Amino acid sequence: MNNRTLHWQCTSSKLVLSGKLDRDTLMVLWQQRKSIMTNINTIDVRALERVDSAGLALLVHLREIVRMQGDTLIFTGITDKLQSLIILYNLQQIIVSEKETISL
Template identity: 35%
Template sequence: MPVIDLCVTKVDEISFKGALDRETVPNIWNKLTKWQPNLSQVKVDLAHVNRIDSAGLVLLLHLIEHAKNQNCHIMFTFVPDQLITLIQLSNVESLFADHINNAKVE
C-alpha cells in the first residue's frame, strides 16, 4: 500500500512525502480538512512526492479551495514534472496558475 506523509515543517510550510494517489488521498484529506491556516500564505513543498495521480491532483485543488475559504493563499513549490503533465492533460492550468512556483525537482 502506498504511503504519504504530511509534515508541517515550518509555521508557513507543509510538505508531502511519498505517493499522492487514490490510495493515500482519503487519509491525507482527513488531516487537511482539520488544518486551519492562520497565515495569508502557506508554501506546500512537493519535492518528495514520488508519485501523483488524478486523485492527488484533485486533492491539491481542494487544498487550494480549503485555504482560500480561510483567506490563505497556497503556493506549491518543487512541483514534479508528473504533476505538471497531469495539470496540462486535465486542462486545469488556470486553476493552478497563481499557485505554482516555477522551481522544479532536479
C-alpha cells in the same frame, strides 16, 4: 518509507508532502485536511514520488480551503510528471507554482 504511504509535515506556513499521493494513500490527509490547512500558504510537492488524478483533485481541494480562509496557496517543487497532469486537466490557473508567481 512504505511504497504505499503518504507522509506530510507542517512547518510554520508550509505543508511538505512526500511519498505517494494517490487514491490508495490520500484518505488520512483527506480526513485531517481542515485542521492541517490552518495557516498553510505553501505546499511543497517535490518529494512526492507519484500523484494520480485523485491526488491532484485533493491538491485542488486544499487550494480551495486556503482560498476560503482568504489566502493564496502556492505550490513548490512541481515535477515534470505532475506538471503534465496539471496541463492534461487544464489546471494551470488553479495549481500555481512559486516560479509562475514570481514571473508574473
